[in-house]
Amino acid sequence: MATEAPPRAITDDEIATFRRDGVVMLPSMFDTKWVELVDAGLTAHADTPTSRARIWDRDEQGRTMFWDSMAWHDRPEYQRFVFESPAAEIAATVLGSRQVNFFFDAVFVRSPGSQFETPWHQDEPYWSVDGHDTCTVWMPLGPVKAKNALAFVPGSHLDGAVFDQPDFGVLNPDAKADVDRSDFSAIADADIPDIDADRERYGVVNWDMEPGDCVVFNSRILHGGSGLLDPDVGLRVFTSKWLGDDVRIAFRAEGMDPDFSAIMQAHGLAAGDRPGTDLLPLVWSAG
Ligand SMILES: O=C(O)CCC(=O)C(=O)O
Numbered sequence: 001m002a003t004e005a006p007p008r009a010i011t012d013d014e015i016a017t018f019r020r021d022g023v024v025m026l027p028s029m030f031d032t033k034w035v036e037l038v039d040a041g042l043t044a045h046a047d048t049p050t051s052r053a054r055i056w057d058r059d060e061q062g063r064t065m066f067w068d069s070m071a072w073h074d075r076p077e078y079q080r081f082v083f084e085s086p087a088a089e090i091a092a093t094v095l096g097s098r099q100v101n102f103f104f105d106a107v108f109v110r111s112p113g114s115q116f117e118t119p120w121h122q123d124e125p126y127w128s129v130d131g132h133d134t135c136t137v138w139m140p141l142g143p144v145k146a147k148n149a150l151a152f153v154p155g156s157h158l159d160g161a162v163f164d165q166p167d168f169g170v171l172n173p174d175a176k177a178d179v180d181r182s183d184f185s186a187i188a189d190a191d192i193p194d195i196d197a198d199r200e201r202y203g204v205v206n207w208d209m210e211p212g213d214c215v216v217f218n219s220r221i222l223h224g225g226s227g228l229l230d231p232d233v234g235l236r237v238f239t240s241k242w243l244g245d246d247v248r249i250a251f252r253a254e255g256m257d258p259d260f261s262a263i264m265q266a267h268g269l270a271a272g273d274r275p276g277t278d279l280l281p282l283v284w285s286a287g
Pocket residue numbers: 106108118123136138150223224225226237239
């Protein structure tokens with residue numbers, strides 16, 4: 001089944017912005033049917049989470065932030081989005097890749113009023129793949145104001161630094177057992193700077209967005225925030241992660257987050273391989 005073309009062309013300016021800043025907000029990239037499909041999938045998914053799912057934050061008012069990843073194997077709605085929506089072509093276009101494989105999905109669901117902000121972090125240095133040509137399509141399933149949307153430090157994907165990744169395993173108010181813990185201090189070049197102390201200096205960007213809009217970001221960019229929701233406002237975000245031309249499998253001795261190495265090895269993927277198999281399927285290729 002071929003993927004559907006995006007409803008509009010991605011402009012040269014948008015592509016140049018992505019390459020320079022490592023992030024671009026692309027308005028009107030998904031028709032309502034895709035947003036509704038993923039939203040229905042997320043509703044079903046929340047009732048049948050994977051073993052990786054957990055609450056990252058539960059505050060005194062009972063407001064939560066729910067996270068899960070790699071749920072697509074059991075969710076026909078996500079499978080249709082991955083294999084049929086314009087997402088793969090959007091990723092290939094901004095990456096400038098001749099082919100893209102799907103890596104995994106992750107959802108970030110904040111209940112109304114949640115103040116939880118995702119800690120600043122990078123993705124790719126802590127993944128079981130290595131390459132510059134990786135991106136996430138961050139897709140809110142309802143309107144979101146800039147002050148509540150994910151934020152980015154433009155250009156930080158190019159400076160080569162690997163920042164000391166926070167241990168996301170501490171985000172576990174329900175004390176779920178067998179949660180991945182991590183200590184990446186041995187491989188990091190630097191601590192994550194105090195971006196919130198001077199967001200102007202770091203040129204932090206985020207955007208007002210409507211359903212159908214998406215932000216695409218390079219997986220080496222520093223990103224974080226979101227949350228700080230008004231009392232009657234929730235936020236449901238579906239993300240899809242994509243692997244382009246230069247990406248190879250890499251198992252990192254110091255650890256990975258999320259750590260998919262066992263399942264990747266079970267699919268016969270070895271360090272140095274191009275992504276492939278039905279775990280990391282090729283979804284789009286040029287021509
Ligand atoms: O939406 C969020 O709060 C976090 C998203 C994120 O960090 C990611 O997709 O890598």
